[in-house]
Amino acid sequence: xxxxxxxxxxxxxxxxxxxxxxxxxxxxxxxxxxxxxxxxxxxxxxxxxxxxxxxxxxxxxxxxxxxxxxxxxxxxxxxxxxxxxxxxxxxxxxxxxxxxxxxxxxxxxxxxxxxxxxxxxxxxxxxxxxxxxxxxxxxxxxxxxxxxxxxxxxxxxxxxxxxxxxxxxxxxxxxxxxxxxxxxxxxxxxxxxxxxxxxxxxxxxxxxxxxxxxxxxxxxxxxxxxxxxxxxxxxxxxxxxxxxxxxxxxxxxxxxxxxxxxxx
Amino acid sequence: xxxxxxxxxxxxxxxxxxxxxxxxxxxxxxxxxxxxxxxxxxxxxxxxxxxxxxxxxxxxxxxxxxxxxxxxxxxxxxxxxxxxxxxxxxxxxxxxxxxxxxxxxxxxxxxxxxxxxxxxxxxxxxxxxxxxxxxxxxxxxxxxxxxxxxxxxxxxxxxxxxxxxxxxxxxxxxxxxxxxxxxxxxxxxxxxxxxxxxxxxxxxxxxxxxxxxxxxxxxxxxxxxxxxxxxxxxxxxxxxxxxxxxxx
Numbered sequence: 001x002x003x004x005x006x007x008x009x010x011x012x013x014x015x016x017x018x019x020x021x022x023x024x025x026x027x028x029x030x031x032x033x034x035x036x037x038x039x040x041x042x043x044x045x046x047x048x049x050x051x052x053x054x055x056x057x058x059x060x061x062x063x064x065x066x067x068x069x070x071x072x073x074x075x076x077x078x079x080x081x082x083x084x085x086x087x088x089x090x091x092x093x094x095x096x097x098x099x100x101x102x103x104x105x106x107x108x109x110x111x112x113x114x115x116x117x118x119x120x121x122x123x124x125x126x127x128x129x130x131x132x133x134x135x136x137x138x139x140x141x142x143x144x145x146x147x148x149x150x151x152x153x154x155x156x157x158x159x160x161x162x163x164x165x166x167x168x169x170x171x172x173x174x175x176x177x178x179x180x181x182x183x184x185x186x187x188x189x190x191x192x193x194x195x196x197x198x199x200x201x202x203x204x205x206x207x208x209x210x211x212x213x214x215x216x217x218x219x220x221x222x223x224x225x226x227x228x229x230x231x232x233x234x235x236x237x238x239x240x241x242x243x244x245x246x247x248x249x250x251x252x253x254x255x256x257x258x259x260x261x262x263x264x
Numbered sequence: 265x266x267x268x269x270x271x272x273x274x275x276x277x278x279x280x281x282x283x284x285x286x287x288x289x290x291x292x293x294x295x296x297x298x299x300x301x302x303x304x305x306x307x308x309x310x311x312x313x314x315x316x317x318x319x320x321x322x323x324x325x326x327x328x329x330x331x332x333x334x335x336x337x338x339x340x341x342x343x344x345x346x347x348x349x350x351x352x353x354x355x356x357x358x359x360x361x362x363x364x365x366x367x368x369x370x371x372x373x374x375x376x377x378x379x380x381x382x383x384x385x386x387x388x389x390x391x392x393x394x395x396x397x398x399x400x401x402x403x404x405x406x407x408x409x410x411x412x413x414x415x416x417x418x419x420x421x422x423x424x425x426x427x428x429x430x431x432x433x434x435x436x437x438x439x440x441x442x443x444x445x446x447x448x449x450x451x452x453x454x455x456x457x458x459x460x461x462x463x464x465x466x467x468x469x470x471x472x473x474x475x476x477x478x479x480x481x482x483x484x485x486x487x488x489x490x491x492x493x494x495x496x497x498x499x500x501x502x503x504x505x506x507x508x509x510x511x512x
Contacts, residue, residue: 056419058415058418058419075418076418076419076421077421078420078421080419081419081420082415082416082419084412084415084416086412088410088412088413088415088416089416090413090416090417090431090434091511091512092434092511101417101420101422102420102421105420105421105422105423105426106421133511134511135511146416149416149420150419150420152420153420153421
């Protein structure tokens, strides 16, 4: 077993709302080994994005701890990169300058940063658009740039919060395949949040299934499908069996939560 | 249809000038109080030829430009501070919100008490008028900067200083630009008040002197010059703004 790079221990997160305190995440514990690709799946409002934001250092734990590469996460760190659901590209910067932003902020010279950016632009296949501005790109292209921008600081950990959630189905499956390809070429541990079970099984080595109200981990599921993978795997019997497991679990949990809320 | 619109549009001002000339010369109105455009043109020509026009233009431009630049710089700087830091906002925003609704022109009497008829008093009025508009739009702009951009920049290791100078300031720029454009017309309002209160040169000062001498032609010429200045300033700014916030 490779060494642990992310360890989430007994993490709880509580939000103050006008209706009082709400437990968004309830004593969640898991760890991720170096090089692993872990997907967190769950219905909206189950706290999966909150868990991810805490690993990113954007959110502070109410109790428990998040340790990345031996150090507790207290604020964003350049060794932990993040791709959001929206690309959030700097609209006043070209594709190249967006990607070069991180290296520049870490003190790399203009030419070093440019070289890093150009390498990544090549990797995401947007050579023709290096000097284009974000508003001229399609949603899928913008998200590619966002991924490249997050990779420019060579993070140990790449966090992805439903990065393909806002894309149309066709673009999404293209993006999934290129992420699978990309992943073989980078040396980063990935934690990927999605509500799409197909996406999770396709991409992940492990799937963490979360339930809502309060957010807890229901099941930690290994995905032993052969790599390299692509969207074609979705017809494989082993894939379908895994998917059935997940769906059954989520359905029974959904029924329980529903009964509970209608009884309460 | 479209061609007709363009044709009529091109005729709008010439038709107005011709109508004015005809009415003023017809004897229906008092030509001393309502001189025809030809008389106005002669007055303006005389004004320019005497060299006085350029002194007046220079004096007014100096007040408007200096006041605008100083007021805008203060407004942007304080707007970024109050927009970004809650403590600074708690300290200053209530004060600014009390002072802001007082029409700047109402400060003319006290400015005369404080500064007399000096240039400082005139600059003060323009700066005062410009400041609050730019401050408010910057403050709002900074608060409306896309949180997603801030988070993305944080994740990329952007230090605090760069965050403020680059992400926050550029993120707020579309709002700031709108504030600056409004402030241009405000700077002309306050210029008028400042020069009417008493000056030794300036376009509005000249209008007032001409009025006292019953030189109605020159009064109208002065109005036209003031309108042209304000118009050119607005168009220039619009052109600059389009290049500054080109990503929109």
